[in-house]
Amino acid sequence: MSQYSLSPQYYETLNQLKEGLKNLEDVALEELRNLELAPITIPDNCIVEEVKLDEKYVIKSKEYLMDKLKIYEDVIDEKWQCLDNFELYGDWIKLKDRKDTGRVIVYLYGGAYILGSPKKSRNFICKIAINAECPVFALNYHLSPEHQFPVPLCDALAAYFYLTNPGLEAGFEPFDPKQIIFAGSSAGGGLAVATALLLREIDLPLPSGLVLWSPWIDLTCSMPSIWSPEMDKTDFLPCTRKIPNLGTSSMSIEYHKRAKVLEEKIKQKNPNVVGHPSFTKAPRFLLYCANEALAIPYVSPMLAESLGNLPPILCQVGGGERFLDSDILFSFRASDPSKFQFPKYATMNFTNSPFKKPTKVILEVYDEASHCFQEVFQDKITDFSITRSCDFIKNTLNKNIQDEADNKSFQGIHKNITAIAINPNCEIRELEEKYLECLKWENIGVIPEILTVIE
Numbered sequence: 001m002s003q004y005s006l007s008p009q010y011y012e013t014l015n016q017l018k019e020g021l022k023n024l025e026d027v028a029l030e031e032l033r034n035l036e037l038a039p040i041t042i043p044d045n046c047i048v049e050e051v052k053l054d055e056k057y058v059i060k061s062k063e064y065l066m067d068k069l070k071i072y073e074d075v076i077d078e079k080w081q082c083l084d085n086f087e088l089y090g091d092w093i094k095l096k097d098r099k100d101t102g103r104v105i106v107y108l109y110g111g112a113y114i115l116g117s118p119k120k121s122r123n124f125i126c127k128i129a130i131n132a133e134c135p136v137f138a139l140n141y142h143l144s145p146e147h148q149f150p151v152p153l154c155d156a157l158a159a160y161f162y163l164t165n166p167g168l169e170a171g172f173e174p175f176d177p178k179q180i181i182f183a184g185s186s187a188g189g190g191l192a193v194a195t196a197l198l199l200r201e202i203d204l205p206l207p208s209g210l211v212l213w214s215p216w217i218d219l220t221c222s223m224p225s226i227w228s229p230e231m232d233k234t235d236f237l238p239c240t241r242k243i244p245n246l247g248t249s250s251m252s253i254e255y256h257k258r259a260k261v262l263e264e265k266i267k268q269k270n271p272n273v274v275g276h277p278s279f280t281k282a283p284r285f286l287l288y289c290a291n292e293a294l295a296i297p298y299v300s301p302m303l304a305e306s307l308g309n310l311p312p313i314l315c316q317v318g319g320g321e322r323f324l325d326s327d328i329l330f331s332f333r334a335s336d337p338s339k340f341q342f343p344k345y346a347t348m349n350f351t352n353s354p355f356k357k358p359t360k361v362i363l364e365v366y367d368e369a370s371h372c373f374q375e376v377f378q379d380k381i382t383d384f385s386i387t388r389s390c391d392f393i394k395n396t397l398n399k400n401i402q403d404e405a406d407n408k409s410f411q412g413i414h415k416n417i418t419a420i421a422i423n424p425n426c427e428i429r430e431l432e433e434k435y436l437e438c439l440k441w442e443n444i445g446v447i448p449e450i451l452t453v454i455e
Helices: 008-023 029-034 055-068 070-075 122-132 151-164 187-201 250-269 324-335 380-397 433-440
Strands: 046-053 088-095 104-108 136-140 180-185 209-213 313-318 361-366 417-422 428-430
Touching: 046 055, 046 122, 046 151, 055 070, 055 088, 055 151, 055 187, 070 250, 088 122, 088 151, 104 122, 104 151, 104 187, 122 136, 122 380, 136 151, 151 180, 151 187, 180 187, 180 380, 187 209, 209 380, 313 324, 313 380, 324 361, 324 417, 324 433, 361 380, 380 417
Parallel strands: 104 136, 104 180, 180 209, 209 313, 313 361, 361 417
Antiparallel strands: 046 088, 088 136, 417 428
């Protein structure tokens, strides 16, 4: 532990979370989804409105995806294509008596693509709406295993069309993409990046920026911090090596049936998609997709051939969380695509990539903090982090992107990334070498041997 420390209340909450999650290890997924883990309170100055998106947005999104994902079709459960009569919802969180600023945030919640909802993240979303002084559209994207990749991506793209080209039924004027920020926590952060990558690939206008809180962007679980025993002390996120408990429900029966069908299809097709031999050595360990799909950039954005030509990114990660290494590596890869060409199996064609322009990135590592600390803890660094997030949102949408270099924020030799550490006293310093060791990791995008044996 450093000379600084977070508040006693922080550690008390951390220990309660760890103990609570330990007690829930064998609880079936359907039961977990119904648990109310924290009381939900709506501030007096906020309004929450649930809306159902017209199916036309999903249909348009599906058309784009059908074309873009054709090269991966042999490793994807084809059930996703059956989106007829598909219902997609979202929550508008708006401020009462607030003058329209002309900006909007699309928020994508976390939960490993199997848990969560806008309702369960409502306390946090309201904080963002208040501090950013603009409405938030929180998308209720569909969850796995019922709706595996790429359904959440299809949902997120549909939300983009809903905001940028709404019909009369939507009740608002179209937003210019430059008025939109995509933001997300954990899996939602990964989905925000995946959506930006997709928009870039299909040549549609990009949002003004991305705000990522502990994004899950490497589903191969390849980086050292994921498995480090040190993270057991500081993170509530557990190490998992097996498919979550699905119980004996119809969900479980359908999942196992679909997984078997996909497994047989992959064996017969022997698809030639980007990947690593380690993918086939480990049993399937995610409900979201088969192992063979893990290197698809819209699944694991950290492994994309290039993370260039994206909108400005603010990435905040806890210095004591399991996603620490992957989020740092992701940030540096985005800021300097030409320098950080790895994993090699995914960047062999980088020379021909049209997306080599460095992405502007602000990386903030919060010493000792855990996964998504902004959402689950009450501490001064939480307020500090949210304030910085919302300042980034306001400045980016005002076309006045914060120039951290002029504020002594230690850009150093990496001119397109501002990489800083923030201690529990909210003091900013240069990101020291201990945090940058992950940039030398040799097994990026390789499923670790620990996952070849499922407990």
